[in-house]
Amino acid sequence: MEEVEGLYEREPPIPPSEYVRVDHEALREFARKIFTASGLSSDDAWVVADVLVTADLMGISSHGVQRVRRYVDGLLTRCVNPRPEVRVVRDRGATALLDADNGLGHIAGVKAMEIAVDKARSYGASIVLVKKSHHYGIAGYYALKAVEKGFIGISATNSEPLVAYVNTVGRTLGTNPIAIGIPRRSPPPILFDAATAVVPVGKIEMYARLGREIPEGWALDAEGRMLSGDASRVLSEIRAGRAAILPLGGLGEELGGHKGSGLAFVVDVISGVLSGAAWGYHVGYTVGVAPANVGHAFAAIDVEAFMPREEFYERIETFIREIKSLKKHPDADRIWIPGEKAWRTMATRLRIGIPIHVRVCEELNSVAEKLGLSERVCL
Numbered sequence: 001m002e003e004v005e006g007l008y009e010r011e012p013p014i015p016p017s018e019y020v021r022v023d024h025e026a027l028r029e030f031a032r033k034i035f036t037a038s039g040l041s042s043d044d045a046w047v048v049a050d051v052l053v054t055a056d057l058m059g060i061s062s063h064g065v066q067r068v069r070r071y072v073d074g075l076l077t078r079c080v081n082p083r084p085e086v087r088v089v090r091d092r093g094a095t096a097l098l099d100a101d102n103g104l105g106h107i108a109g110v111k112a113m114e115i116a117v118d119k120a121r122s123y124g125a126s127i128v129l130v131k132k133s134h135h136y137g138i139a140g141y142y143a144l145k146a147v148e149k150g151f152i153g154i155s156a157t158n159s160e161p162l163v164a165y166v167n168t169v170g171r172t173l174g175t176n177p178i179a180i181g182i183p184r185r186s187p188p189p190i191l192f193d194a195a196t197a198v199v200p201v202g203k204i205e206m207y208a209r210l211g212r213e214i215p216e217g218w219a220l221d222a223e224g225r226m227l228s229g230d231a232s233r234v235l236s237e238i239r240a241g242r243a244a245i246l247p248l249g250g251l252g253e254e255l256g257g258h259k260g261s262g263l264a265f266v267v268d269v270i271s272g273v274l275s276g277a278a279w280g281y282h283v284g285y286t287v288g289v290a291p292a293n294v295g296h297a298f299a300a301i302d303v304e305a306f307m308p309r310e311e312f313y314e315r316i317e318t319f320i321r322e323i324k325s326l327k328k329h330p331d332a333d334r335i336w337i338p339g340e341k342a343w344r345t346m347a348t349r350l351r352i353g354i355p356i357h358v359r360v361c362e363e364l365n366s367v368a369e370k371l372g373l374s375e376r377v378c379l
Contacts (some may be wrong), residue, residue, distance in 0.1 A: 007352065008344040010059035018210075020361055020378040021353030028053040030364070030377045031065055037371040038075040039082030040104075048106045051137035056354045058342035062202030063138045066209065066360045069367050071104060071135075079291065080104055080134050086111050094123035097275060098130045102291045105136025105157065109296055113142045116300040117149050124305030129275035130296040135159065140193030140339075142298060143181030147189045150309070152301035153181040158271045158294060161281040163197045164244035166253065166261035169224045171244045172281055175200050176267040181339075183303070185313040191339030196264035198246045201238070207231035209359050217250055219243050226251070271295035 028049045035045035048071065056064030074080035084103025088096050096115055100108035112128045119126035136142070139155045146153025159174030175195040182190035199218050207214055208231040216228035221243045227234050237243035248260025272279030277295025284292035303312045324335050349355075356364075361378030368375060 007348045008341075009348055009355075010341040010345045019355040019357050022356050022378055023353050024053055024057055024350060027056070027065060027354060027356070027377060030368070030375060031068060033373055033375060034068060034072065034364070034368055034371060035075075037368075037373055038072045040075070041083065044104075044107050047110055048104055048137075051106045051141050053354070054141055055138045056356070057346045057349045058138070058140075059345035059349075060138055060342070061357075062200050062206050064354075065356065065364060066206060067135075067137075067202065069363055072367055072371075074134065075104075084108070088115070094119050094126040096126075096128045098128065100130050100133035102132055102293075103134065105130070105133040105294060105296060106141075108133050109136040109142050109155070109298070110145065112296065112298045113145045113153065113155070113300070116153075116298045117146050117151055120146075120151055120300035120302045120305075125299065125301045127297065127299045129271070130298075131275040131277035131293065132291065133277070133294045133296055134292045135294065136296060138193060139177040139179035140181065140191050140342075143179040143191060143193070144189065146300045147181040147183045147191075150183050150303065152183070152303065153179075154299040154301075155179045155297070156267045156271055157296040158268045158277070158279060158283055160283050160292065162201050162238060162245050163247055163261075163264060164220060165265075166247055166249075166257045169220060169222055169244065171238070171241060173197075173247070173261065173264040173268060174280075174283060175245065176264040176271075178263065178267060182316070183313075184316055185310075188337075188340055188343030190316070190337060191342065193339070193342075194248075196248050196260050196267060198248055198250060198260070201235075201245060204231055204235050204238070204245075208235045210357060217246065219245050220251065267297075271297045 031049035031052055032045045035048050036042055052065050075082050081102040084101035086098055086100055086108045089099045090097035098108055098112050108130045112130050116126045116128040136157055142155040143153035156178045158176050161171040163173040163175055165172045175197040177195045179193035212231055213229050214231045214234055216226045219227040219234050221227055227243055247257050249256030251257055268279045272295040275295040278293040303309050320337055328335055356378055365376045
């Protein structure tokens with residue numbers, strides 16, 4: 001982890017009385033014990049815990065430990081298989097298809113990216129798809145797994161239907177994120193990680209927990225009217241099928257809603273249709289009712305299949321210097337490269353701890369107690 005001057009966090013400041021700083025290692029171990037008690041093997045539990053804590057370290061609290069209860073609910077009802085046998089069902093050259101055996105997506109995701117990197121070593125580039133999976137956390141985690149090996153990594157997934165397709169109302173597509181990680185000579189790596197919706201549902205869930213209001217432009221009701229205000233109310237409407245999140249670009253085509261919808265659509269084609277997983281509104285989402293059959297896609301690119309690594313690194317640094325030297329907008333704090341904010345936030349939180357909201361702490365402790373664990377967090 002690169003040292004940075006001062007402290008930086010990408011999330012808006014939370015009143016100090018509303019959060020507790022928790023050491024990342026302690027939080028990861030606590031989450032691992034929860035998932036182990038929920039039926040996962042110790043190794044698989046560590047993977048899931050690491051994905052969640054990495055999200056919190058990077059300032060993506062919508063995909064951090066606030067999701068623990070949701071995963072545990074799926075494991076305890078056996079809607080999610082706690083002991084999946086992830087296996088390769090098709091293998092041809094630079095491609096492969098994995099069956100996640102209805103397990104958590106984090107487990108299959110790590111294995112799939114490992115296979116993608118191995119194949120890229122042989123073929124220069126690769127793509128590995130996954131079917132019969134579940135939510136896999138932040139897409140960027142898997143892209144960075146390739147970056148750690150010096151490869152360009154790409155990760156995408158479909159998800160439960162929450163987003164209205166452009167010029168429609170109602171939930172049809174998932175938030176369907178895409179992440180691309182690119183190595184550099186020294187950190188931070190480049191990391192683009194974004195949902196193809198205006199906002200991930202996890203952010204609305206977090207706003208609901210914090211009692212915050214959402215702005216107009218995130219969601220619309222079944223009649224096509226914009227929703228705003230109390231996040232809990234809007235989240236309830238979305239969960240009940242009476243509202244939907246807007247695609248990236250927002251309502252209609254004027255500001256690019258068709259572009260967000262188009263991206264979500266093609267992610268669904270590659271992750272869902274091509275893999276043999278579900279797609280669109282066929283993706284399961286009700287815990288305890290049926291397997292989700294989420295589909296994922298992973299790709300790796302060997303830089304040296306195209307040019308010497310040092311030449312690539314120098315060209316990347318030149319490009320970054322050009323962007324950083326542009327005239328800054330008078331209202332902007334600085335010019336950021338994709339992933340730079342998250343990296344600086346991680347550096348800060350590795351030093352002083354992760355801010356966990358007291359309500360999330362209470363929920364984590366409640367889950368631990370329900371599972372018969374004596375440990376508590378945020379105390």
